[in-house]
Amino acid sequence: DAYPTLTRLFADGGYAGQKLEAAVAHIDRLTIEIIRRSDITGFVILPRRWVVERTLAWLNRCRRLAKDWEASIASSEAWMV
Template sequence: LLRIIGRMFPRLRHIFADRVYRGPKLLEALADQGKWTIEIVTRSQSVGTFKAEPRRWVVERTFAWFGRNRRLAKDFEASIASAEAWVLIASIRLLSRRLART
């Protein structure tokens, strides 16, 4: 995945990763791909209170926007290509509605 992203976006140098990827395997994989900087995003340990985490919130918000589309609310798709197409359609719908408001 990093190799493909590196080819598509050659100027990209900073990667955000979940705390699951704290180990040495990701760092070794990044070393082979070029000059990458990795930032591990972790949850705050405060229990009982909700606090929007700066980077995690972007992903959660995007998934919530996609979840508003009936087809993407559950995992109905049988193939990756079909799921990818529906995510693209949902993105186009979201962006076109935002452009229409301006």
């Protein structure tokens, strides 16, 4: 409801399945498009794949979402409080 103009959700192939569909089933206007890798070897441009990869890269830059950002376990635990 916070993003009424959002109509299409692009997701990586790892998110394909009933769990994602059930999570967004209450949003009638939303369609899910799963972007899958091709079985072709070599460099192949996949449609909309860059959107998924770019979004994941942006999320990984966020300090609170990054897995290996903190130098010690104590400092990582301090963020959880």
